[in-house]
Amino acid sequence: MPTVAKKHPDVHLQTFIGSSVHFLNAYVANRNGQLYSRVYHDPTSQGYTLPYVVGHCKLNHSDWLRSALVRAVSYCSSVEDFQQERIYLELTCLVNGYSLLFVESCIQHFFKYCNADNMRYYLDQAMFDKFRRRLFDFIDIQHELSDKNQKLDDNGNLIRLHYLYEFGPRCQFNQQFHHLWFKYFGNHPILSKEKSKIVLTTKHLHSLNALLARCKSSK
Numbered sequence: 001m002p003t004v005a006k007k008h009p010d011v012h013l014q015t016f017i018g019s020s021v022h023f024l025n026a027y028v029a030n031r032n033g034q035l036y037s038r039v040y041h042d043p044t045s046q047g048y049t050l051p052y053v054v055g056h057c058k059l060n061h062s063d064w065l066r067s068a069l070v071r072a073v074s075y076c077s078s079v080e081d082f083q084q085e086r087i088y089l090e091l092t093c094l095v096n097g098y099s100l101l102f103v104e105s106c107i108q109h110f111f112k113y114c115n116a117d118n119m120r121y122y123l124d125q126a127m128f129d130k131f132r133r134r135l136f137d138f139i140d141i142q143h144e145l146s147d148k149n150q151k152l153d154d155n156g157n158l159i160r161l162h163y164l165y166e167f168g169p170r171c172q173f174n175q176q177f178h179h180l181w182f183k184y185f186g187n188h189p190i191l192s193k194e195k196s197k198i199v200l201t202t203k204h205l206h207s208l209n210a211l212l213a214r215c216k217s218s219k
Contacts, residue, residue, distance in 0.1 A: 026075050038081040039072055041088075048092045061098070065089060065106045073135050079128035086120070114138075149197065157196040164202070174200050 005013065013023075020029035027040035041047060053060040068089050076082035086107070093103045111117050116131045118124075152158040181198055185191040 025071065035077065037075055037077045039075045039085050048095045050092060050096045061093065062106050065093060066110055069110050070135065073132055079123050079125050082128065083123065152197050158199065159196055160199045160201065162201050170202065
């Protein structure tokens, strides 16, 4: 509790004793001395809804689906609950107008990236437990990388660059950009690979959402 409150001061937690509890999107229970957890869906809210986004909807909802799958693996202690949540996420995208090809591509990319292709088709609890442990290790690595980037940012050594992107091999472009950057700045006292880090992000301008939506003023 003190650690969570220190890292996330805007999150207010309460402690109490009970056999089950749900907090935000997580449901946790004690089942005969065994920890049980899964994703929690508020029954009073409308189901099968996607978050509203401004900008490139397809890319943003693809990122949302990947994050929701990571959350499902992290929250669900049972492989059956994970598979039900995965199906729920797929149906959510389909109900909101996305094609079966879009959903299949996102799901296949997730399992392939996690090196767990078989997890989509098998209800093997032991296999799922190993999958969860690998994912937790990956999340820890991402947290360490985030802390490292924050230190670079605090020292003024994290450089963020934005460019327009509509189509094409974005990953290949990013790789070539980094290759050229460190080729010409390899021995620079500030911009070298050892002293700084380049973060590339894309801007998407041509979308119906961007034309029709109006962002809230900061005031």
